[in-house]
Amino acid sequence: MKIECRNVSYLYDVPGDGWALTDIGLTITQGEKIAVVGPAGSGKTTLIQLLDALILPTKGDVLYDGMSVRVLSRSKRLPSIRRRIGVLFQFPEHQFFHESAYEELTFAMRNLVSAGSTEIDARARSMTDRFQLDMDALKGMSPFNLSSGEKRKLALASALMTSPEVLILDEPTAGMDALGRKELIHIISTLKDTTVILVTHNQEDFLGIVDRVIGISKGAMVIDASRDVLIDHLATMNEAGITPPLVLTVQHWLKACGCGLDRKFFDMKDLIGYLSAQARRT
Numbered sequence: 141m142k143i144e145c146r147n148v149s150y151l152y153d154v155p156g157d158g159w160a161l162t163d164i165g166l167t168i169t170q171g172e173k174i175a176v177v178g179p180a181g182s183g184k185t186t187l188i189q190l191l192d193a194l195i196l197p198t199k200g201d202v203l204y205d206g207m208s209v210r211v212l213s214r215s216k217r218l219p220s221i222r223r224r225i226g227v228l229f230q231f232p233e234h235q236f237f238h239e240s241a242y243e244e245l246t247f248a249m250r251n252l253v254s255a256g257s258t259e260i261d262a263r264a265r266s267m268t269d270r271f272q273l274d275m276d277a278l279k280g281m282s283p284f285n286l287s288s289g290e291k292r293k294l295a296l297a298s299a300l301m302t303s304p305e306v307l308i309l310d311e312p313t314a315g316m317d318a319l320g321r322k323e324l325i326h327i328i329s330t331l332k333d334t335t336v337i338l339v340t341h342n343q344e345d346f347l348g349i350v351d352r353v354i355g356i357s358k359g360a361m362v363i364d365a366s367r368d369v370l371i372d373h374l375a376t377m378n379e380a381g382i383t384p385p386l387v388l389t390v391q392h393w394l395k396a397c398g399c400g401l402d403r404k405f406f407d408m409k410d411l412i413g414y415l416s417a418q419a420r421r422t
Contacts, residue, residue, distance in 0.1 A: 192227050193209050195211065233288075
């Protein structure tokens with residue numbers, strides 16, 4: 141699915157509030173991995189609600205494969221778009237409501253897709269194997285008895301049960317320990333054909349797997365850059381109140397000191413390993 145925002149602005153119906161977003165122009169193509177970053181209150185959550193057609197723009201338009209969200213809304217066809225998009229808001233495990241983890245896992249597929257129990261069970265088996273979850277155990281277990289990492293994996297697996305073309309994740313690693321974050325990031329990195337839009341305050345977690353970074357500040361889009369050239373936008377990020385990834389900041393410092401590297405690094409451990417190896421050679 142191709143999603144386009146054309147001069148999109150949004151104003152909440154709250155007296156005294158300013159524009160949550162102003163004049164957003166954005167094109168997202170199938171299979172891209174995108175990080176949306178910005179300070180708290182910058183408009184990131186409003187943007188993903190617009191992308192999922194949960195709200196309609198006050199000005200401008202959002203197009204899905206060329207179809208206007210306004211036309212889709214008037215013709216009552218928005219559910220057909222939402223079925224193609226999976227969304228996990230921050231702490232999705234707080235929204236669990238089924239008695240068993242298996243029911244939680246299969247809820248979306250049972251309610252949004254015409255599928256029989258055999259097909260649902262087979263899909264659930266494939267998904268739990270992929271996420272290293274025990275499907276048989278999930279059938280007799282409350283989702284609230286899972287570990288925090290298992291809860292987050294269950295929520296993500298549930299969203300993927302319907303094979304969405306687009307997956308929107310709001311702070312997916314918030315509250316997770318280092319091991320849980322690593323496992324979740326690896327799973328997201330394997331979604332090769334799925335468009336993934338990540339809203340995050342921690343670029344360090346996802347810089348290694350995204351193609352592109354979009355920066356939002358005070359409702360305006362201040363950065364839309366591929367990961368490979370993001371290092372050239374560090375000053376803009378700082379001015380916009382967006383903390384740049386440390387791995388890029390260190391490389392910028394090294395370059396300023398005349399110690400440019402022969403390639404770019406997007407993971408701090410890789411950079412440290414490279415610098416340590418270079419130091420041993422000297």
